[in-house]
Amino acid sequence: MAEDEADEALVGRVAGGDRRAFGRLMERHMGLAIRVAQKVAGSAADADDIAQEAFLRVWTRAGSFDPARARFTTWLYRIVVNLAIDQRRRPAHAEIDAAGEIAASDPEPLGVLVAREERRAVDTAVAALPARQRAAVVLFHMEGLSGREAAAAMEISEKAFESLLIRGRAAVKAACRAREETVGGARDDR
Template sequence: MTWPFTRRARETWTDAELLAAFAAGDARAASLLTERLAPPLLRFATRLLSDPVEAEDVVQDAMIKLWHIAPDWQDGGAKVSTWLYQVARNLCIDRLRKRRGTDLEDADQVLDERPSVQEHLIEKDRYDALQMALNDLPARQRQAVILRHIEGLSNPEIAIILEIGVEAVESLTARGKRNLASALASRKGELGYE
């Protein structure tokens, strides 16, 4: 496989093609794949852990696992991004279990404590309210809602990541959305939605 290192390559090569190029010794492919996959993975891990520093560690560990399996990757199976989300999810679950034994529902909440400037206060309040409401969801609902509505993955992709059926994903997502709406309904005015 020749490597046409152009801006167009960034947009046209699939994740699997980039992974194959990396496995063949092209470090530029790893760089492009990291640029493509790490940001959404970091958002996902941050939402699950409520801790950006810990989420960065999860992303780093997941990417390292990807680089290790690169030579053995079988194109035509799972998508690279789906496999990576599944690895990150499992790493997050491990970290949450270490925080609080095995009860994922009681995982510690770490709120974003960055100082905000005046024009970002409402957005920060909205983000915090959503994060708190997400943290109150059962773990599987929280994961399904984040993957579907924040990360924009399809139900079949989520089913692979969560290791459940598509119908179960639809059910988890619907219940999660209802629970979020219920949790946030009383705060509409406070958050500037009325």
């Protein structure tokens, strides 16, 4: 099997039961599946399970993949996003990640701390979005898909995707602005 064989050709081989082709697809795209699952579901603990379930569906449904309708990655994004949204709807369990981080013994530069806090604020704001807005923001801004690709992955029109993205961005900006005002106000009270 050629290392540079197209994903779509590999899916065709997977539909015929080729385990090596399936393994190659997993090698190429498992990281992407985990990353998207974690960002959309908001849970590192669930991301591996979601990604594995997504690839199980690739294995069992490879015959239904139509390369004329979408690229393999678009199909995979669709599977992962749907599974992550479904997972998010289930009752939540407390994550070990919620315990926080152990502080390093050596002091970090202020810039690194500020950047980390800003990133955490954005991640928190994105995690608080409704599932479909969160998926739109993750696919477009964090995964770098075009509007057309992300809309296809979510199985919605480009106009509907654009609307979700606009609302998601506005909510993230508002949450970050409110946090900044709260943090800034707390600093002023000292």
